[in-house]
Amino acid sequence: MTPAILALNLGLSFAALAALCLSLNRHHADIFGTKPSGRRVVLLRVLGWAGLVLGLVVAGEAEGWDFGPVQWIGALSGAGVGLVLLLSYRPRLVTPAGAAALGLALAGGALLHFA
Amino acid sequence: MKGGFRQSMAWLHTWSGLVVGWVLFAIFVTGTASYYRADITRWMRPELTQVQSAAAADLPAVAERAVAYLEAKAPDASSWFIGLPQPDRPLLDLFWRHGPGRPSGHALLDPHTGTEAPVRETTGGDFLYRFHFELHMPPLWGRWIVGICAMTLLVALISGIVTHKRIFSDFFTFRRDKAPRRSFLDAHNVTGVLALPFHLMITYTGIVTLSLMYMPWGVTTAYQGDSLTFFAESGQITAPRLPADRPAATAPVGPMVAQALATVPETLEGLSIVNRNDAHATVVAVFEEPHGLSHEHPQVAFDGVTGAVLEVRSGGLKLAAKTFTTMVGLHEAHFAGPALRLLFFLCGVMGSAMVATGLVLWSLARLPKAEAEAPLGLRLVQALNIGSIIGLPAAVAVYFLANRLLPPELPGRSAWEIRAFFAAWIAAALIPLARPHRRAWSEGLVLVAGLCLAVVAADIAMVEAHPLRRLGEGEALFLWFDGAMLALAALFAFAARRVARYRGPSRSEPRRAPVFAAPGERARA
Amino acid sequence: MAASRPIERAAILGRVVLAAGGGYAVAALSTALLSVTLPMPRSEAVTTATLLSFAILAGVVVLVFALATLRRAAALVLGAILVLGAGLWLAAGPFVLAGGAS
Numbered sequence: 001m002t003p004a005i006l007a008l009n010l011g012l013s014f015a016a017l018a019a020l021c022l023s024l025n026r027h028h029a030d031i032f033g034t035k036p037s038g039r040r041v042v043l044l045r046v047l048g049w050a051g052l053v054l055g056l057v058v059a060g061e062a063e064g065w066d067f068g069p070v071q072w073i074g075a076l077s078g079a080g081v082g083l084v085l086l087l088s089y090r091p092r093l094v095t096p097a098g099a100a101a102l103g104l105a106l107a108g109g110a111l112l113h114f115a
Numbered sequence: 116m117k118g119g120f121r122q123s124m125a126w127l128h129t130w131s132g133l134v135v136g137w138v139l140f141a142i143f144v145t146g147t148a149s150y151y152r153a154d155i156t157r158w159m160r161p162e163l164t165q166v167q168s169a170a171a172a173d174l175p176a177v178a179e180r181a182v183a184y185l186e187a188k189a190p191d192a193s194s195w196f197i198g199l200p201q202p203d204r205p206l207l208d209l210f211w212r213h214g215p216g217r218p219s220g221h222a223l224l225d226p227h228t229g230t231e232a233p234v235r236e237t238t239g240g241d242f243l244y245r246f247h248f249e250l251h252m253p254p255l256w257g258r259w260i261v262g263i264c265a266m267t268l269l270v271a272l273i274s275g276i277v278t279h280k281r282i283f284s285d286f287f288t289f290r291r292d293k294a295p296r297r298s299f300l301d302a303h304n305v306t307g308v309l310a311l312p313f314h315l316m317i318t319y320t321g322i323v324t325l326s327l328m329y330m331p332w333g334v335t336t337a338y339q340g341d342s343l344t345f346f347a348e349s350g351q352i353t354a355p356r357l358p359a360d361r362p363a364a365t366a367p368v369g370p371m372v373a374q375a376l377a378t379v380p381e382t383l384e385g386l387s388i389v390n391r392n393d394a395h396a397t398v399v400a401v402f403e404e405p406h407g408l409s410h411e412h413p414q415v416a417f418d419g420v421t422g423a424v425l426e427v428r429s430g431g432l433k434l435a436a437k438t439f440t441t442m443v444g445l446h447e448a449h450f451a452g453p454a455l456r457l458l459f460f461l462c463g464v465m466g467s468a469m470v471a472t473g474l475v476l477w478s479l480a481r482l483p484k485a486e487a488e489a490p491l492g493l494r495l496v497q498a499l500n501i502g503s504i505i506g507l508p509a510a511v512a513v514y515f516l517a518n519r520l521l522p523p524e525l526p527g528r529s530a531w532e533i534r535a536f537f538a539a540w541i542a543a544a545l546i547p548l549a550r551p552h553r554r555a556w557s558e559g560l561v562l563v564a565g566l567c568l569a570v571v572a573a574d575i576a577m578v579e580a581h582p583l584r585r586l587g588e589g590e591a592l593f594l595w596f597d598g599a600m601l602a603l604a605a606l607f608a609f610a611a612r613r614v615a616r617y618r619g620p621s622r623s624e625p626r627r628a629p630v631f632a633a634p635g636e637r638a639r640a
Numbered sequence: 641m642a643a644s645r646p647i648e649r650a651a652i653l654g655r656v657v658l659a660a661g662g663g664y665a666v667a668a669l670s671t672a673l674l675s676v677t678l679p680m681p682r683s684e685a686v687t688t689a690t691l692l693s694f695a696i697l698a699g700v701v702v703l704v705f706a707l708a709t710l711r712r713a714a715a716l717v718l719g720a721i722l723v724l725g726a727g728l729w730l731a732a733g734p735f736v737l738a739g740g741a742s
Contacts, residue, residue, distance in 0.1 A: 021287040074458035080309040333675030333686035349683035435687035
């Protein structure tokens, strides 16, 4: 079931990194034109870190605690590259892409759960 | 040092990165390519499409054929290594050693006939793989230089992390429209930080892979320098046997292969045969690693005279030995399936980009004020930057091109491929010296893009079994390889366009002027 | 940290030599010492010591460049070499040291 876990990992990593990135003044301003409110910063950071931890736990449980972390880090780097490129060339797409990534993660999770 | 901790670390980062940067770039690029070493070798031997792989049940007979060939060809060799056919490597891959001072031998056989296979002579992906840690130098020299560079990279990584004040807030920042110094700094930070776990892992595990050469002193004190006993005690090899100096006939290997296959459930990779025709003749069957991170090949050792099993090594390593083999395994990434391998490859590309942007950044930060002559040191660094960042990719592309264009029957063909590699590298490093610096960059990048396209063209033109000429039939590998070359060509062409567009701090302009042309504006280089 | 004056260049060269030579000496001696003193089977001790040695080497290099003066850095590295060398002498005897030099 590696492809499903990888999709889950990539999606979750991308969404989590996008949340963390939106919690930073500069990037929030790039996309929405304003600084984020204090509450929004906290919310985005909590969601972002929770997503990263969840990704690690899912990868570890699904692939074993030797493969899982390796795959998690790989997915994190891959998602990070995508996010940075999107952010500098098409910043407006970051939010929809984050939502789509979350969808991909859910699809991967569903496939993993039911298949 | 003066100026406090952070400044000393910034200094250390700058200079440690610079002095080894050019070699590191070559190590990173060839190492990244080595994730696809087997695929590259396969691509460079297009005749292999005609060879059928052997089934496991045939392996005893195939091994006997290999032994028959070696008996005729290398009867006095001190050791034989028989690489058995695998799905992705369908040939018998033979290698023999004559002991110190005498050249070793190598042959590729058709597993079904036991005769030399009609494939072009090439070192394939192995050349890039060995270059990654030996730089095509005598092994001792090459490995020490690579080790020193890797150790320096480790120091550069640590000092780079310490220097980087705002690692989290800069994590996602790549300001592509700002001054080139700014965007190169951002690109250096992003490629360094995003793949930082990979960079630290690959550097440390790379050093660990050759650790007993770099740091033999534990074996010196605890084993009086006897590294074979150390390897055997730590469970990495079967117990070594010295020659008994009593002649004895060596038994046929077929039954041993059959028994080894019945003992270990993994894929059988090959046999090593030492002390032949001696009472202590030993045959070791080596298997592929089981699923897992660890580089840990199960092994079955046979008495070469009686054919009896001496020892079975399969798992059961102690903690430190397991840590060591896991580190080696992480470095080689044999365990990675296609998707994970692609991610490792991507991380390797980011490592190469981190080194390249760091090198360019050094020279950008030291550009002289308007009208001033560039100092010698800067011009030297600029020349070396182009020579490695343009020269090496050009050399790799020419290496692939030579594989397709040199006549298959040319004597010493594989050596000519390697000569083409170095000739291209030297040419690509020297020609830019005669050109204005920034023009040299854009021309060089265009050249590399063109060479990548030429590889694809030569592949389609020269390989009759190419899928594009057979309406999609044939091996997908050729399509993947050509696709990767096209992607690289696009990447280099894109970079060339960026460099050509950027109106950068030429001598007549103030240094802080906006340096990127506005998007959509015509290039006016 | 522009190395403009000769004395500063000499100090930087001194640090480079100290970091490379001294760092390797500290790492080598600690590998040898840990290999014969760690309370585990000797193959495990050797592997553990060797795996750690490169972290030790990197640490010494960073330290040599981080300390305020070259003199302090040299004192620290030489002190570590003496302590580790003495420890190795006690743990393994001069016999091993002589063997290590050969």
